[in-house]
Amino acid sequence: MNNFTFQNATKIIFGKDTEQLVGKETALHSKKVLLHYGGGSIKQSGLYDTVVQSLQENGVEFVELGGVKPNPRVSLVREGVALCKEQNIDFILAVGGGSVIDSAKGIAAGAKYEGDVWDFYTGTPIETSLPIGVVLTIPAAGSESSAGSVITNEDGWLKRDALHDSLRPQFAILNPVLSYTLPAYQTACGITDMMSHILERYFTTEKNVDFTDRLCEGALKSIIHNAPIVLEQPTNYDARAEIMWAGTIAHNDLLGTGRTGDWASHNIEHEISGIYDIAHGAGLAIIFPAWMKYVYKHDVQRFAQFANRVWNVEIDLNDLERTALAGIKKTEEFFQSIGMPITLSEANIDDQYFREMARKATERWPIGNFVKLHEEDVYNIYVLAK
Template sequence: MYDFVFHNPTKIIFGPDREREIGRELKDAAVGRVLLVYGRSSVKQSGLLARVSDALKAEGIEFFEHGGVVSNPVLSHVREGIALVRQNRVEAVLAVGGGSVLDEAKAIAVGVVAEVDVWEFFTGREVTAALPVFTVLTLAASGSEMNGNAVITNEETRQKYNIGTSHVYPRVSILNPELTHTVSPEYSAYGAVDAIAHLIEAYFTKQPGTNLQDRLVEGLILTIMENAETIRDQPDHAQARASMMWAATLALNGLTPAGVGPYTFPNHMIEHSLSALYDIPHGAGLAVVIPAWMQWYRPQNPGQFQRFASQIFGLHDGEEGIVALKKWFSSLNCPTTLQEAGIAAADIPLIRDNAYDTAKLWEVDKLYPPESIEEILQLATR
């Protein structure tokens, strides 16, 4: 184990019907005016928005709605939310939805207290303050409910960049697994892929010698796979939905990489270009990138890939493990090649250049020069 600091300030409230407690949590935090951020129609049709609104009204909390968040949240809509907050002197931001809604809420929380445009924080400026963020989660995937990360797409420049700061860890996140029962089979599958991606980034690129963290990762991956298969076959399986929701949260709340030393996030680096350029679901893009990256990277860490194959699939060869994971993605009806995702191989130079811009921003451009990114993308055509 390497030296580390682990601090996660988010309070998790987990269980059926717990969204009705959000009003009391905001009141306890001395919040009287809140921006209510959500997506499109699903939270209204399900009755969730009404329940949350009633919980706020019951505690005398004034709220202002900011709906219409899209699956890859965009900068222009973030700016609209910032203007709404400033106009109404809002004291906190409440996100009701999946990871995209939570990410936009965090971006608004950062931008509203800044004297510069919010996009500057996604291109390198340090975040020093933010409004408090609260969440009611409806999708098991991003882990945004218990971390300080947010990803936004600048639709004008076609760049998908992130922030990572302790200032946007949610104060309280409410996780009612029953809210995920109606998530479509496609997005349930994409959520599972996203959670697995969060786990394997550090698992494969970290320093050796952290067996405890490896076991945490492997246990979570096995849990995610088992429950994703159950959800595929029985979408309203209560225990599977609950286990998936908590596993996805644990996959990116800082627990599994604690003490592993330096690591990188190459799969996300490349996938951000796919969803920025083609607006495909993040999990679908990851299902394309991960097997290709694994094939490219395996010679740099063959022992860990052999361990992955053994612990996850009971196989003895690292290459077989990669093939097995790709087949598993396919079993959930996820695309595993660029073509299956509707992306032409002729676009690889465009994707390469876009991803290399992210590599430079993340300071991993020496590890991932343009030619290496192109090699990975070529592997994603097979």
């Protein structure tokens, strides 16, 4: 196990009606905030009115910036940065899912910086940012308590990430009821996203990490158990609660303590959703099994353990490779069972940009830690996913 420091300062406020506390929580940090959200769904659901009323009752002034799209755009982030500087805003309140939160984080970092905010997504270190609060509506990305932000630049359709502890929200309000009205496809994309966050940490080359292995496996099994329930019974509070909390834990860094995660699959997928603008979770459902097929021989024992502990595949001591492959197949079948595509062709993506995407994914350095992947490796994974 690696040495590690774990600190996550995000205050989680979980449960029914907790969105009514947003004004009280926000007032502890600021009296003038940027209210950041996506399309019209929070207005249609009544959540917008609840948030506005709570802010007003607690004396919090706000300036609005809506319009966040999936795979959030740097152009809107730049607009938000300018607004914060013009209006002397010192807190960002994100109401929405991972795209809204990631956009808010970009604004928070850019508002404290004299250069272009895209610098942070191309290697310039973040030194500080405005504080952020969250009302979560889509359990998926885990951005509500993570230190990361992912943004897409329309100039070249580059999708890149930035990391800094100051990007962890001060508080995150999680009411599973707010996810009741999500379309089944969006729910499934979120489930795939959170599972992928766990898998990125699970496939490590570190030895003697049994405790966090078991945490990862338990989280995966809980998601796998509850996923069909929420898809069949969208208003099942208990199942929704399990999924929402699992999505947060999947990406708050607890499951990665003492181990080095991989993260190649995320980088490979970012090139797909950067160009084709598909849902990140759908892209991960396609790429993760292909990545598994490409690298499993690097540590067949770990893949056999995954098959056994997560998918209940009996270990064949005489043929661990067969066990490992059975686990990969089970993963693919699960994604398919919840309505996810498992090939690029299902997502209407051909091989036109395979070379370009492979080059862009590795243009700064080889990606991945479980196995270091170069341009040709990434290209081959796209071909496997075809």
